Amino acid sequence: MSAFRKYTPDEIAARIARDIPAGSIVNLGIGQPTRVANHLRRDVEMILHSENGLLGMGPAPPKGSEDPDLINAGKQPVSEVRGACFFHSADSFGMMRGGHLDICVLGAFQVSAAGDLANWHTGETGAVPGVGGAMDLAIGARQIFVMMDHVTRDGAPKLVAACSYPLTARACVARVYTDLATIDVTPQGFFARDLCEGLTLAGLQARTGAPVALA
Amino acid sequence: MSAFRKYTPDEIAARIARDIPAGSIVNLGIGQPTRVANHLRRDVEMILHSENGLLGMGPAPPKGSEDPDLINAGKQPVSEVRGACFFHSADSFGMMRGGHLDICVLGAFQVSAAGDLANWHTGETGAVPGVGGAMDLAIGARQIFVMMDHVTRDGAPKLVAACSYPLTARACVARVYTDLATIDVTPQGFFARDLCEGLTLAGLQARTGAPVALA
Amino acid sequence: MRAQARADGRIDKIWPSLAAAVADIRDGATVLVGGFGDAGAPFGLLHALLDQGARDLTIVSNNAGSGEVGIAALLKAGRVARIVCSFPKTSGSTVFEELYRAGRIELELVPQGTLAERMRAAGAGIGAFFTPTGAGTMLAEGKETRILDGREQVLEYPIHADVALIRADRADRWGNLVYRKTARNFAPVMATAARTTIVEARQIVPLGALDPEAVVTPGVFVRRIVETG
Amino acid sequence: MRAQARADGRIDKIWPSLAAAVADIRDGATVLVGGFGDAGAPFGLLHALLDQGARDLTIVSNNAGSGEVGIAALLKAGRVARIVCSFPKTSGSTVFEELYRAGRIELELVPQGTLAERMRAAGAGIGAFFTPTGAGTMLAEGKETRILDGREQVLEYPIHADVALIRADRADRWGNLVYRKTARNFAPVMATAARTTIVEARQIVPLGALDPEAVVTPGVFVRRIVETG
Numbered sequence: 001m002s003a004f005r006k007y008t009p010d011e012i013a014a015r016i017a018r019d020i021p022a023g024s025i026v027n028l029g030i031g032q033p034t035r036v037a038n039h040l041r042r043d044v045e046m047i048l049h050s051e052n053g054l055l056g057m058g059p060a061p062p063k064g065s066e067d068p069d070l071i072n073a074g075k076q077p078v079s080e081v082r083g084a085c086f087f088h089s090a091d092s093f094g095m096m097r098g099g100h101l102d103i104c105v106l107g108a109f110q111v112s113a114a115g116d117l118a119n120w121h122t123g124e125t126g127a128v129p130g131v132g133g134a135m136d137l138a139i140g141a142r143q144i145f146v147m148m149d150h151v152t153r154d155g156a157p158k159l160v161a162a163c164s165y166p167l168t169a170r171a172c173v174a175r176v177y178t179d180l181a182t183i184d185v186t187p188q189g190f191f192a193r194d195l196c197e198g199l200t201l202a203g204l205q206a207r208t209g210a211p212v213a214l215a
Numbered sequence: 216m217s218a219f220r221k222y223t224p225d226e227i228a229a230r231i232a233r234d235i236p237a238g239s240i241v242n243l244g245i246g247q248p249t250r251v252a253n254h255l256r257r258d259v260e261m262i263l264h265s266e267n268g269l270l271g272m273g274p275a276p277p278k279g280s281e282d283p284d285l286i287n288a289g290k291q292p293v294s295e296v297r298g299a300c301f302f303h304s305a306d307s308f309g310m311m312r313g314g315h316l317d318i319c320v321l322g323a324f325q326v327s328a329a330g331d332l333a334n335w336h337t338g339e340t341g342a343v344p345g346v347g348g349a350m351d352l353a354i355g356a357r358q359i360f361v362m363m364d365h366v367t368r369d370g371a372p373k374l375v376a377a378c379s380y381p382l383t384a385r386a387c388v389a390r391v392y393t394d395l396a397t398i399d400v401t402p403q404g405f406f407a408r409d410l411c412e413g414l415t416l417a418g419l420q421a422r423t424g425a426p427v428a429l430a
Numbered sequence: 431m432r433a434q435a436r437a438d439g440r441i442d443k444i445w446p447s448l449a450a451a452v453a454d455i456r457d458g459a460t461v462l463v464g465g466f467g468d469a470g471a472p473f474g475l476l477h478a479l480l481d482q483g484a485r486d487l488t489i490v491s492n493n494a495g496s497g498e499v500g501i502a503a504l505l506k507a508g509r510v511a512r513i514v515c516s517f518p519k520t521s522g523s524t525v526f527e528e529l530y531r532a533g534r535i536e537l538e539l540v541p542q543g544t545l546a547e548r549m550r551a552a553g554a555g556i557g558a559f560f561t562p563t564g565a566g567t568m569l570a571e572g573k574e575t576r577i578l579d580g581r582e583q584v585l586e587y588p589i590h591a592d593v594a595l596i597r598a599d600r601a602d603r604w605g606n607l608v609y610r611k612t613a614r615n616f617a618p619v620m621a622t623a624a625r626t627t628i629v630e631a632r633q634i635v636p637l638g639a640l641d642p643e644a645v646v647t648p649g650v651f652v653r654r655i656v657e658t659g
Numbered sequence: 660m661r662a663q664a665r666a667d668g669r670i671d672k673i674w675p676s677l678a679a680a681v682a683d684i685r686d687g688a689t690v691l692v693g694g695f696g697d698a699g700a701p702f703g704l705l706h707a708l709l710d711q712g713a714r715d716l717t718i719v720s721n722n723a724g725s726g727e728v729g730i731a732a733l734l735k736a737g738r739v740a741r742i743v744c745s746f747p748k749t750s751g752s753t754v755f756e757e758l759y760r761a762g763r764i765e766l767e768l769v770p771q772g773t774l775a776e777r778m779r780a781a782g783a784g785i786g787a788f789f790t791p792t793g794a795g796t797m798l799a800e801g802k803e804t805r806i807l808d809g810r811e812q813v814l815e816y817p818i819h820a821d822v823a824l825i826r827a828d829r830a831d832r833w834g835n836l837v838y839r840k841t842a843r844n845f846a847p848v849m850a851t852a853a854r855t856t857i858v859e860a861r862q863i864v865p866l867g868a869l870d871p872e873a874v875v876t877p878g879v880f881v882r883r884i885v886e887t888g
Binding site: 050051052053054067068069070071075080086087088089090092093094096097121126128129130131132133134135136139140166167168169170 | 791
Binding site: 265266267268269282283284285286290295301302303304305307308309311312336341343344345346347348349350351354355381382383384385 | 466467468469470492516517518519520521523526527530531537539540541542543544545546547549550561562563564565566567568569609610611612613614615616617618619646
């Protein structure tokens, strides 16, 4: 297989940010997706939602001026932008479940060719499970983007024919951004929109657990 | 039958007001029950709820200073007291349905010995029906007091064995205050707590559509 | 998508006129109309809708209008096929009453709290809910019931709508809203339940002028705002 | 009854101390605890409850505590039999994790929005509701489902509680509350879902000092308030 250069985490985040239209209401899941905020266009307005009760989330405040009452869903200090508002958890999740968010970017363990998402539990016995708002976001946002590595540390595909990990939600993922490619999830399965430099479709297919074609 | 003196509407209202403990959260239905507000003790605090979104309703404002944005459930101008707050209709009815009001005073067409309430519709064909918040109040408040005349204009009992008018809610009425008596509605039926001056139990029974005993 | 950016990338939901804001409401649309009696009724938007001419509307509102303004004006002009409300009969509701007695309008009568909750469910993505309100009454006839928490409860479904017409006190260009006193009533739940929520606001204020702790309707629920004074 | 009047007829829900406010919480009680992580967590009330000694508690909260304070302190002292939460595993949740792995605590894991909605349902008198969240996952196993609005939805039931412990920013003697930023989170719904809601407030202000348009929790939902600074 020929050499290729993986997308860096910042390159993945930048590709996602580029695909978020001006004016969108966006929720960035905890972990890797948080990085997308650093790449959003600054010349257009978008509104970030944090499921713990904030629309209009701004960046982390300068060191020393953190406010313990103003945090994101990952419990990190954030700020509020002009035009922000606060609300309680039932209203916040009503907003999500009711389809009022445009795009949500989530991390994942696995995404199936049918768009099933597994991102909350490895299913291992003894593992402490925690679901948080993942299931609500997965069924609620109008479009779900996933940001993840293409394969596990052991090299196993994370884009699969069917998820082996416990599901977060069925048939919810629209697109997957990985360190190897950007892949649309369609009724006909996976379609790659772009591949990282030097990677062939055959190379991508070898690392993907279900058929993938060029879009 | 010997002569008796009916309670006046203000006397009925005063008796109801006397039975509302200090600190209660109270909803006074549209029509006759509104009169109870004039008789509430002024030396203790109670909080009036208006289902169109106000806790801490105050009396009608002086002529000329009415605010069209500040009305009660009967669409009459009111005021807000110190400590009042406003909320939307879903929250207001959640408050009612969730059992957070202590007492609601409602008018009625009929009350049955089982505590069934009929107060929203005569059932006549061609009549324009309107239910408003009556059903929500009837099932929601911890105690339902009814304020009504004891008999119809035609002399028919309004306290009955079973309601002939369409129901508002089943088994919800705790007590009925009429121009003739105050009557508890218990699992054993009607029990009169007091009778107007000169009225005998036999006289009350003659005007009541189900057995009534002295409490 | 809810948010719309102008050509310059700013989110700006302010529309130039009531007429423009209601221009695309279609025949047969389901329209939520805020207000409890006159308090909070969006008269400007309703009269613009009258001028616009859409027919065969379903109106969802607590009341059915009074006099010959607002909802009553739409009724009188024969634009409304069906009304969903809790209390159509109020002082001055003669236009509705005449149509109703003549069998020229369909009425779905809903207890006021169930009306609010059904719209809240639509906005919050709840598929159905059980409520004790109405159990054992003619308004629950034919509906599925179940004993829960020791009492009979009725299964009720969300009311989704094409459009909500509401009045607010102040708004910013992102659509954040605050209301005034009991004029708030149904507007915040209606804003969540419609595909397109259109607001007439007494005043439009600069972004950031509304206290983030006191915003009642977050801008995400609003599409168009017209300042009407 | 919710409202309580003092001997002089005034409604005054202010209590002299945290210890007094939690004194009657019984063994086996179901206790809702506000907060998302540390934001809005009622540490004063939780530590008073620890001192008070109630055992065999069911705690309902978004998280399961971290470090050895608040919920984690109750867990460590062996007072909690069962926890209902969405995200027990957070940085520093070692006390919970040890108990869980040792099989010494029961966990009911609930998606965060369903957790909030189940408490909202309890407070609003809704007997049950259908939600798409969790459908087709192991968290819906054994639950009733139905296709509504074209997708599978799960029937969920209210979470009623004996006590809610929450933190507010400002309170008045009637129990009206406002919160601060994202410390609001679950407190307003929890206040509605418990028989006895106990509040630690940064500041108690005179009646009338809170803007009636901006009160988040109406006093009707609150029983006891302690000013903790």
